[in-house]
Amino acid sequence: MRRPLRWFLFSLLLLSSGSLLGLYPYRAALLPAMDDLASAKSRLAPHLSLFTPAGDGPFATVLVFHGCSGQRQALVDSVKAWLLPAGYAALFVDSYAARGIDDWRPVCAGKRLWGNQRALDVYAAVDLAAHMPQVDGQRLALLGFSHGGWSILDALAYAGEAGHGFAAPGRRGLARVKAVITYYPYCGFPARLRRQINPEPPLLMLLAGQDHVTDHRQCLDALQRLAPGSVQVTQYAQADHVFDHDSELATYRSQFAEDAQRQAKRFLSVHLGSAQ
Numbered sequence: 001m002r003r004p005l006r007w008f009l010f011s012l013l014l015l016s017s018g019s020l021l022g023l024y025p026y027r028a029a030l031l032p033a034m035d036d037l038a039s040a041k042s043r044l045a046p047h048l049s050l051f052t053p054a055g056d057g058p059f060a061t062v063l064v065f066h067g068c069s070g071q072r073q074a075l076v077d078s079v080k081a082w083l084l085p086a087g088y089a090a091l092f093v094d095s096y097a098a099r100g101i102d103d104w105r106p107v108c109a110g111k112r113l114w115g116n117q118r119a120l121d122v123y124a125a126v127d128l129a130a131h132m133p134q135v136d137g138q139r140l141a142l143l144g145f146s147h148g149g150w151s152i153l154d155a156l157a158y159a160g161e162a163g164h165g166f167a168a169p170g171r172r173g174l175a176r177v178k179a180v181i182t183y184y185p186y187c188g189f190p191a192r193l194r195r196q197i198n199p200e201p202p203l204l205m206l207l208a209g210q211d212h213v214t215d216h217r218q219c220l221d222a223l224q225r226l227a228p229g230s231v232q233v234t235q236y237a238q239a240d241h242v243f244d245h246d247s248e249l250a251t252y253r254s255q256f257a258e259d260a261q262r263q264a265k266r267f268l269s270v271h272l273g274s275a276q
Contacts, residue, residue: 028106029114032165040124040166047094048125051080052134059089060139060272062181063125065118065148068108069247070096075145078245082261088268089135093125095151107147115150116164116192122155123169130176139272141179143264146214146241149185149205156180156198163192177201179271181264184208184241187219197222199230204267206260209237213249234263 052059064079066072071094083090095118096104106112122142130137144152154163160171180203187193205223207216216235223231236243236259240251244260 026111028112029110029117032113032117035117035120035166037120037123037127037167037169040120040169041128043098044093044095044121044124045128047097048128049076049092049094050089050132050134051084051092052089053084053087055087057089057134058136059087059134060141060268061089061091061129061135062141062143062268063122063129064090064092065122065125065142065144065151066092066094066096067146067148067242068104070094070101070104072247074246078257079143082265086265086268087274088141088272091125091129091132091135093121095121114164114190115147115186116154116158116190117166118147118151119155119158119163119192120166120169122152123160123173126173126176130173137176139178140176141181141268141272142177143181143183144185145183145244146186149182150187150191150193152180152182153185153187153197154192156200156203157192157196159196159198164190174201179268180204181267182206183244183260184211184214184216185219186214187222188215191222193222194218197225199226202267202271203231204264205231205233206263207233207235208239208241208243208256209235210240213241232267234260236260 062083066075076092079090129135129140142152160169162168178201180201183206207219236256239253239256242249242251243253244257246252
């Protein structure tokens with residue numbers, strides 16, 4: 001073998017080995033164990049927390065999906081404070097407790113549980129919610145924060161087909177969802193929505209123009225494939241990630257939070273009808 005060819009092949013081997021070693025920490029996210037809807041429902045059922053407003057119900061209900069830092073009490077308290085007085089029930093979906101995840105950092109680093117895998121939780125939670133006696137199964141909405149928004153948007157993008165690490169859940173459950181709201185969702189690689197974004201059900205996307213965690217421009221790029229006006233988008237030019245509630249990031253801004261809540265309640269009223 002001639003020396004130049006030998007060195008070329010050797011260099012190619014080194015590059016390939018380096019690439020594989022670089023991907024190794026992401027193996028759990030890249031190659032998740034196969035899952036299905038029945039297993040996801042069984043896993044999630046004990047980790048759903050339903051809070052209802054005053055009255056007998058059944059209530060129009062918003063399913064809430066936390067971000068990559070997990071289901072923090074500050075998030076729960078914040079969402080309850082504006083959803084319940086408006087007459088909506090809130091169903092919190094703890095994807096971490098359902099999987100025994102007690103360290104959120106690998107998820108935020110992309111090394112575990114990508115949103116396109118967690119998308120199955122959306123189908124499972126919708127099906128579980130629809131059979132709760134206090135929930136109006138025909139008036140459901142989805143609310144996702146960051147990683148939770150990614151999971152919701154990818155669930156819509158898969159449209160009931162097989163996804164990243166899970167068998168086809170079927171699209172029947174999504175017909176129950178009348179509205180979707182995402183706060184500062186992740187829209188970058190490897191999000192499914194980069195290849196296929198679904199404008200149904202109606203979607204409100206609340207973005208932070210100074211987001212240092214997720215790049216809001218990636219969401220705007222994805223939306224360019226849709227007809228103008230297909231998705232309602234609000235950008236808060238001076239807002240950062242987690243502008244809507246207290247967090248370790250210390251980025252809460254009351255004026256943005258209150259405006260986003262007003263928009264969200266108005267959006268829910270339009271698409272779910274009166275709260276009760």
